[in-house]
Every structure is written in structure tokens, then in C-alpha cells.
Amino acid sequence: MRDVLHRFGPATGALVLGTVALWVILLVVLPQLFMIDMSLRPNLPPAARGGPDDVWSMSNYVTLFTNDLHRAIFWRTIVSAAAVTILALVVCYPVAYYLAQEVRGPTAAIFVLGLIIPFWVNEILRTFSWFLILSRNGLFNQVLMGLGITAEPLNLGGVGAVMLGMVYAYILFMVFPLYNAIESLDKNQIEAARDLGASWPRIHARVVIPHAKPGIAVGCIMTFMLAAGTVAVPQLMQALPGGTNARWFTQIIYSLFFDGGDWNAGSAYAFALLAACIVFIFVMMRLFKVGIADVAK
Amino acid sequence: MLAGKSVSLENVSMAFGDFVAVRDATLEIEAGEFFSFLGPSGCGKTTILRLISGFNEPTTGIVKIGGRVMAGIPANRRPTALIFQNLALFPLMKVWENVAFGLEARGVDKATRRKRAGELLELVALEGQGEKLVTQLSGGQRQRVAIARGLAVEPAVLLLDEPLSALDLKLRQKMRAELRSIQKETGVTFIYITHDQGEALTMSDRIAVMSQGRIEQVGSPDAIYRDPATAFVATFVGESNVFLGRIVEAANGVATIETRFGRLSGRNPEGLATGAEAQLVVRPERCRLATDQDPLNRLTGQSRRVDFEGSFINLVLELDDGREIVAQLTNHGEALHITPGEAVSIGFPTEAALLLEPGASTGA
Numbered sequence: 001m002r003d004v005l006h007r008f009g010p011a012t013g014a015l016v017l018g019t020v021a022l023w024v025i026l027l028v029v030l031p032q033l034f035m036i037d038m039s040l041r042p043n044l045p046p047a048a049r050g051g052p053d054d055v056w057s058m059s060n061y062v063t064l065f066t067n068d069l070h071r072a073i074f075w076r077t078i079v080s081a082a083a084v085t086i087l088a089l090v091v092c093y094p095v096a097y098y099l100a101q102e103v104r105g106p107t108a109a110i111f112v113l114g115l116i117i118p119f120w121v122n123e124i125l126r127t128f129s130w131f132l133i134l135s136r137n138g139l140f141n142q143v144l145m146g147l148g149i150t151a152e153p154l155n156l157g158g159v160g161a162v163m164l165g166m167v168y169a170y171i172l173f174m175v176f177p178l179y180n181a182i183e184s185l186d187k188n189q190i191e192a193a194r195d196l197g198a199s200w201p202r203i204h205a206r207v208v209i210p211h212a213k214p215g216i217a218v219g220c221i222m223t224f225m226l227a228a229g230t231v232a233v234p235q236l237m238q239a240l241p242g243g244t245n246a247r248w249f250t251q252i253i254y255s256l257f258f259d260g261g262d263w264n265a266g267s268a269y270a271f272a273l274l275a276a277c278i279v280f281i282f283v284m285m286r287l288f289k290v291g292i293a294d295v296a297k
Numbered sequence: 298m299l300a301g302k303s304v305s306l307e308n309v310s311m312a313f314g315d316f317v318a319v320r321d322a323t324l325e326i327e328a329g330e331f332f333s334f335l336g337p338s339g340c341g342k343t344t345i346l347r348l349i350s351g352f353n354e355p356t357t358g359i360v361k362i363g364g365r366v367m368a369g370i371p372a373n374r375r376p377t378a379l380i381f382q383n384l385a386l387f388p389l390m391k392v393w394e395n396v397a398f399g400l401e402a403r404g405v406d407k408a409t410r411r412k413r414a415g416e417l418l419e420l421v422a423l424e425g426q427g428e429k430l431v432t433q434l435s436g437g438q439r440q441r442v443a444i445a446r447g448l449a450v451e452p453a454v455l456l457l458d459e460p461l462s463a464l465d466l467k468l469r470q471k472m473r474a475e476l477r478s479i480q481k482e483t484g485v486t487f488i489y490i491t492h493d494q495g496e497a498l499t500m501s502d503r504i505a506v507m508s509q510g511r512i513e514q515v516g517s518p519d520a521i522y523r524d525p526a527t528a529f530v531a532t533f534v535g536e537s538n539v540f541l542g543r544i545v546e547a548a549n550g551v552a553t554i555e556t557r558f559g560r561l562s563g564r565n566p567e568g569l570a571t572g573a574e575a576q577l578v579v580r581p582e583r584c585r586l587a588t589d590q591d592p593l594n595r596l597t598g599q600s601r602r603v604d605f606e607g608s609f610i611n612l613v614l615e616l617d618d619g620r621e622i623v624a625q626l627t628n629h630g631e632a633l634h635i636t637p638g639e640a641v642s643i644g645f646p647t648e649a650a651l652l653l654e655p656g657a658s659t660g661a
Binding site: 186188189191192193194195196197198199202206207210211 | 350352371372373374377378379381382383385386387389390398399401402403446447449450
């Protein structure tokens with residue numbers, strides 16, 4: 001902060017710092033405080049607001065953990081988002097490694113382009129393409145039937161379909177942090193390990209992955225946050241036959257706000273999800289022994 | 298136990314697309330030898346190293362280690378260890394883990410790994426540094442960690458790719474002596490890649506001088522310096538004054554060429570015949586100030602510079618065509634009274650000069 005003041009002089013420095021502070025307070029701190037406040041109040045008709053009943057309590061949070069269905073969906077969302085994260089890591093690591101260490105020049109450019117192009121369309125449209133593939137008359141069912149594996153089209157909806165949609169939707173957020181991290185690894189280190197007789201799994205376990213840890217942490221955090229926080233992907237993928245059991249916690253928050261009109265419970269639920277995500281970030285940082293500065297890079 | 302093996306290349310060529318990095322290399326490196334490949338960058342020496350270590354397979358030809366053909370055997374299964382130019386130590390591992398990595402890869406248990414790493418660190422004079430991180434060590438110490446790491450897998454051949462190039466001059470000279478003594482102590486065959494003739498000459502038992510993918514000459518440092526086989530070797534290894542001319546007289550292993558500076562004579566080991574184009578090369582330190590009794594091999598030019606180097610003095614003369622030649626005069630203690638622009642004559646004995654076929658790489 002002193003640095004900024006020193007570099008830009010008192011007037012400009014104060015302006016820069018003031019703008020940032022205003023931005024953070026108005027757009028981040030105040031809305032969150034407002035949400036916490038709301039989450040602690042009961043859901044009252046407009047007339048009763050500010051009255052004797054309008055006092056702070058934990059009742060909205062208690063509801064989340066006493067309502068069996070909501071609680072189950074909350075945990076399932078967390079676990080599924082973690083599973084999406086792991087799946088995305090498994091899918092993206094080889095791609096990122098290949099891109100970062102094996103290919104050079106135009107081939108690499110084509111690969112990167114191939115990864116980016118799908119992201120020129122909206123997340124909902126990307127998810128919709130998987131919806132089409134997995135639908136009753138979709139490509140997947142047609143292939144299965146064409147090969148004679150099944151006579152009738154299968155109902156492919158469910159948690160699996162939601163997770164698949166998410167892995168696809170967030171691949172880039174996993175690939176690029178991994179790519180950046182692996183790309184900065186000196187190729188000689190891999191060759192040195194190989195020359196010393198190490199097998200491929202050992203080279204990755206001992207040389208590549210330790211080096212890529214900050215990238216893995218960043219990719220996992222981003223993917224997890226996106227997966228836990230999305231409404232669009234589960235909403236769409238649930239429309240697949242057999243998909244109704246795959247409700248996401250964000251959808252409950254959505255319906256509390258927009259269908260149920262219970263903003264107070266919605267705020268409490270949203271805040272609980274935010275807290276879970278923050279816990280996840282710290283767990284990842286501890287697990288991969290990276291600091292907040294590495295993650296912010 | 299550590300022991301060296303021989304390495305042989307039989308008509309080895311390596312092409313990357315249209316670019317031929319190594320052309321028809323054939324040579325035999327003995328077990329326990331300190332052998333250097335010396336040449337300018339891009340001459341193919343690193344490619345040869347990669348062919349021996351197994352990171353690349355030759356386009357044609359055979360690489361043998363200890364008499365065994367290496368075709369199809371990947372880098373991790375060859376009895377070689379490579380010391381990279383930038384060392385490629387693992388920065389996230391402790392020093393001892395770096396040293397023991399090759400043993401880890403071979404499934405050796407931790408207690409044995411630790412013990413062996415300790416022994417190797419002692420060999421390279423780094424005892425007690427095992428728990429440190431590589432980043433906490435100095436350049437010279439890292440160098441030694443890399444060598445210990447290479448030796449840990451008990452290679453028969455240790456390949457070193459200009460590992461001293463990142464060090465400062467003092468440390469480099471110290472490491473030369475250390476490398477040499479580690480090599481003698483272990484008996485492992487060392488194959489050393491360098492563009493630094495000083496390194497090659499001081500450390501090696503034998504040297505292969507390379508240029509443009511070709512091996513120009515193989516021999517002891519002494520032989521290469523004294524009897525360069527080609528004009529390239531004569532100019533690349535050490536300094537040489539080179540004169541182009543046509544042979545006017547050749548007999549008894551000695552020949553004389555006619556140059557624009559007069560007749561110059563030298564040894565003629567290749568037996569070049571009268572009328573042939575030839576290059577005469579002579580080392581600066583074999584030149585001396587000419588006396589009136591020197592009718593032959595006498596060159597006169599204008600003094601350009603007198604560089605005082607301490608134990609010797611470099612006298613730079615400009616000949617009448619603008620070329621500079623150098624005479625390196627031993628400092629006997631008397632002052633040299635030569636002023637710039639003064640006409641000076643230098644001479645050299647016939648046996649100090651060598652006649653070679655003109656090479657494509659050096660013009661006269």
C-alpha cells in the first residue's frame with residue numbers, strides 16, 4: 001500500500017487505493033454482510049419486518065441441517081463437485097502434460113485452439129451439446145443401438161450426466177493452470193529422471209507433479225468453485241430422461257429465492273455453500289502446500 | 298562397484314530432417330578413459346552424447362557400450378548417466394534425495410539409499426550437506442551433487458554435457474581438477490562435451506575434435522595440439538598463424554610453399570606434392586623475433602600491438618595485405634622495445650610449422 005503511494009505520489013496513489021477500496025467494499029464486502037444479516041433473520045411478511053419478531057437467530061442454518069432432503073443434497077453437491085474436480089484433473093493432466101512438454105510449434109497451437117474454440121460459445125450451449133448427445137434419440141444412444149448393445153434407448157440422465165457436463169464445461173479452467181505449471185518445468189529434469197532409470201509413473205510422481213502442485217491447486221479450486229456454484233449445468237442435464245434425482249444445492253438456493261420467496265433461508269444456504277467452498281480452498285492449499293500468493297498467480 | 302566400459306561408434310550418422318548433425322562417426326573410447334568431444338556449438342557433439350545416452354537413436358550406424366549393441370535400448374536402461382549442461386537437479390528434493398534418485402528408481406530401500414548417498418557425497422567432498430536443499434548450495438557444490446547423482450546408479454559411462462560452462466573461471470579450473478580426480482578414483486569412463494579447448498586439453502586422456510558433424514581428429518591433447526590433422530583443428534585448438542600457398546619443393550617430410558610473403562617451410566606429414574595448394578600453420582609461441590641469420594621463414598610486418606600478458610607477451614604484426622599474425626614471446630625479464638607502427642621481423646624454425654591441405658572452413 002505504501003508502495004503504491006510512493007510510486008504514484010499522494011494524489012494519484014490515494015485515488016488508486018480509494019477506487020480499489022470502494023470497489024471491494026461496495027461489490028464484495030457490503031453484499032456479503034447484507035446476505036449474512038438476511039440469513040440470520042426469519043422470513044416474515046413485509047408488515048412484520050422490523051417488528052418484535054425480526055431478531056437474529058440461527059434458525060435458517062438449523063433448517064439446512066435438520067431438513068433431511070436439503071442436507072443430503074448439500075453434501076451430495078459438495079461430494080459431486082469434488083468428484084468433478086478429481087475427474088477433471090484426471091482428464092486434463094495428460095492433456096496439459098502433452099501440450100506443455102511433448103508438442104511444439106504449430107501442432108501445439110492447433111491443440112490449444114482446439115481446446116479454446118468450444119469456449120467461444122456460452123456455458124449453457126456447451127452443456128446443451130452434451131444434453132443432445134445423451135438424450136433419448138441422441139448420438140450416444142444411437143451408437144449403442146447401432147452396435148446392438150441395447151435395443152431400447154437408455155435413460156442417461158442422473159448425477160453422472162450432470163458431472164460429465166460439468167467436467168466438459170470446466171476443462172479449460174483445469175487445463176490452463178496445469179499447462180502453465182508443467183510448461184515451466186525444465187525438460188532436462190524429465191530427461192534426467194529418465195536417464196537415472198525412473199519409470200514414467202515415478203517421473204510424474206516425483207518430478208512433474210511436485211513441480212505442478214501450485215497449478216493443480218489452482219485448477220482444482222477453480223473447477224470446484226464452478227462445479228459447486230453452477231445452476232445452469234444441473235438444470236439442463238436434469239431435463240434428460242432419468243435425471244430428476246440429480247438436484248444440485250444451487251437449485252435449492254435458486255428456488256428459495258425465486259420460487260419460494262424465502263430470501264432469508266436462501267441467504268443462509270448460499271452462505272453455507274460459500275463457507276464450504278472456502279474450507280475447500282484452505283484444504284487444497286494445505287494439501288498442496290501452496291500459499292495464497294501461489295493461488296492468486 | 299564402479300567400473301568403466303568401452304564405448305564404440307561404428308559409422309554413426311544422425312540426421313534431423315535435412316540437417317545432418319553427425320556424419321559417419323567411427324571411434325573407439327576405451328574403458329576408464331577420460332574422453333572429450335571438442336568443437337564449436339552446432340558441430341554435433343551434443344548429438345553424439347544423446348546417441349550414446351539413448352535419448353536418440355542414430356539414423357544409421359551402431360553404438361556399442363562394453364561391446365554390446367545399444368540399438369533399441371532406451372536411456373533408462375543403458376549403463377550410462379548424463380550430467381546435463383544446466384545440471385537438471387531436482388529443486389524440490391533434498392540433496393541426498395537427488396543423489397539417491399537413481400537408486401529410488403531401482404527400488405532400493407530408504408536406509409540403503411541414505412547410506413549410499415552419504416558415501417557419494419563424501420566422494421565429492423559434500424559430506425554433511427545431504428539434508429540441505431539444492432538451492433542452498435553454491436554453483437560448484439551443485440556441480441558435485443550432479444556428479445554424485447550420476448555416479449549413484451553406478452554407470453559404466455558418465456556423460457558430461459558442458460557442465461562447467463555456467464561457473465566462473467576460478468571455479469571452473471578447480472572443478473576441472475576435481476572431475477579429473479573423481480574420474481581416476483572411480484575408473485568410470487567419462488565422456489565430456491565441450492567447446493572450451495582449455496577444458497578438453499587439461500582434463501582428457503584423448504580428444505575428438507568435431508566440426509560440422511564430422512570427427513576431424515582423435516588423439517591425445519598433446520598430439521592434437523602438436524600435430525593437428527586438419528586446418529580446422531589447427532585453428533580451433535589453440536591459436537595458429539595460417540598462410541596459404543603453393544608447394545614449390547617437397548622432400549624428406551619437409552616442404553616449402555611460395556606465399557605472397559615469401560617462401561615458408563614446414564613439416565609435410567601428409568606428403569603433399571609439388572604444385573599442390575597447401576596451408577602452413579604455425580603456433581604463435583613457436584614464433585620469435587627474427588635475427589639476420591634467418592633467411593628462411595621470415596615475415597616482416599608493422600607492429601600493431603604489444604599485449605603484455607605477464608609470463609608472455611603477444612606481439613601482433615600487420616602484414617602488407619592487412620592480415621594480423623601473432624608471435625607469443627616468453628617474458629625473459631627484459632623490456633621489449635617495440636613501438637606501434639615499427640617494422641618488425643619474426644621467424645620460426647621449419648619443424649615448428651606444419652603443412653596441411655587447405656580446409657574449407659579456414660581461408661588464408
